[in-house]
Amino acid sequence: MTYGTETWSFTAGRMRKLKVAQRAMERAMLGVSLRDKLWNEYIRSRTRVTDIAQRISNLKWQWAGHIARRTDNRWGRKVLEWQPRTGRRSIGRPPTRWSDDLVRHAGNRWMQVAQDRALWHSLGEAYVQQWTCEGL
Structure with missing residues (x-):
């Protein structure tokens, strides 16, 4: 369930759907x-399963740190630093x-x-708590 998250x-909304699915599986x-x-x-x-929100937010935080610390010129870092062409933005x-949530924390x-x-x-612990304490 967490592959590729x-x-x-x-x-x-996405986090709420994942939590509902996890509770149904439990x-x-x-x-x-x-x-x-x-x-x-x-x-x-009774199930002693880790909360899905905690697990995937921790995985994302670790992955972001891994990508940011890379020194080889692979495309992952280049995609993060890429700025799209300026033009008209869609409405809404x-x-x-x-x-976005990495920047927020x-x-x-x-x-x-x-x-x-x-x-x-240390920042990662606070990041993980944002998704586990909101009661979604």
Whole structure:
């Protein structure tokens, strides 16, 4: 369920859908239906599965640090630094980009911040908590 999630741009709606899917899978593992009206915390304590939001946000943070610290000239870093041509923007809210939540937690210079592994790790803990504490 988490394969390739490092490359997704996370939104609250997408995270909510993943959490709902995880809870449905956990209920299926225990053979419990929604009619049994068991609390999610009780189900989670029985299955002892890591929260999906915590897992994928941690994976994304680690992947971003890995990409930022690369020194070879592979395309991953080039794609992050690429600026599209200027032109007319479409109307409405712009879609969420992959790096938007990284910028929100580590600042505009997040690629330079990622060079310091200790600082990057400490910022990563706060980043993971944003998705696990919101109660989505």
